[in-house]
Amino acid sequence: MPYREGPALLLCPRCGEVLDRVFGGVSACPRCQGAWVTQATLDAAFGNPRWPPGQNLWWHQSLDCPECAMEGVVSTMAARRSDVVMVDLCPSHGLWLDAGELARLMKLEDGSDELLELQKRVSAVSPDPDELSQRRLAWRSELDARRRAAQEFRTWLEHEHRRKQEEAAAAERRAAMQAIDDRRRERERSRADEAAQQQRVKEIAAKRIALDKLKEERTRVIHGIRALDARLAALKQESGRLESELDEAKSRLHAIDLEIDGDDLK
Numbered sequence: 001m002p003y004r005e006g007p008a009l010l011l012c013p014r015c016g017e018v019l020d021r022v023f024g025g026v027s028a029c030p031r032c033q034g035a036w037v038t039q040a041t042l043d044a045a046f047g048n049p050r051w052p053p054g055q056n057l058w059w060h061q062s063l064d065c066p067e068c069a070m071e072g073v074v075s076t077m078a079a080r081r082s083d084v085v086m087v088d089l090c091p092s093h094g095l096w097l098d099a100g101e102l103a104r105l106m107k108l109e110d111g112s113d114e115l116l117e118l119q120k121r122v123s124a125v126s127p128d129p130d131e132l133s134q135r136r137l138a139w140r141s142e143l144d145a146r147r148r149a150a151q152e153f154r155t156w157l158e159h160e161h162r163r164k165q166e167e168a169a170a171a172e173r174r175a176a177m178q179a180i181d182d183r184r185r186e187r188e189r190s191r192a193d194e195a196a197q198q199q200r201v202k203e204i205a206a207k208r209i210a211l212d213k214l215k216e217e218r219t220r221v222i223h224g225i226r227a228l229d230a231r232l233a234a235l236k237q238e239s240g241r242l243e244s245e246l247d248e249a250k251s252r253l254h255a256i257d258l259e260i261d262g263d264d265l266k
């Protein structure tokens, strides 16, 4: 068997349901009744892994290949117009047929079971040795092409992987630079805060010194006032004494004048 085994679990490309395995290489969707047929089975039934012949309509919007999807690759199948229907074909894996399409391709009578007819056809064909060896040769030449395609795909994947790694490393570098920048700005901010704090402390100290000076001056002024008060009291006392001395002198003058006027000898 030159074809490798397909993945164990396939999802319907039409409706997302898990496909049932019907027989070797054929799975069917229990919901929409579509069928997935592998290249090996197409080869066994129709002698052509790319059956049915027809024209690929690459520009036509088509379904994603269920086997490619299981390998983690999204690959849109080619829409192929055969003489009676339009089918969806993955160049690496197989063919998707919506319900009834296989019957129309195989030109079955109405009401016949298309998958049963396909199974009959697979088991009826017992390839003769010549045909088998020819098919193997054909398969091998195709295998080289496939290997090349796979190699190209792997190269592309590696390239993508490297590109993503480089992107991640660049992002990491940017983040590290950003962190350094942030730390520097933070240090600058804290230095500015510290300077502002020191400035405030200096201002408070200067205010305290000015206040102390004012208090000292106040004490001096109070002492001055007390001294002036005492001098004023002494001066008032002196003034009282001088006034009474003056009054006494004036009275004495009056008395003398009276005495002189009363004397007849004048």
Ligand SMILES: [Zn+2]
Pocket: 012, 013, 014, 015, 016, 017, 029, 030, 031, 032, 033, 034
């Ligand atoms: Zn389905």
Ligand SMILES: [Zn+2]
Pocket: 065, 066, 067, 068, 069, 075, 090, 091, 092, 093, 094
């Ligand atoms: Zn595929």
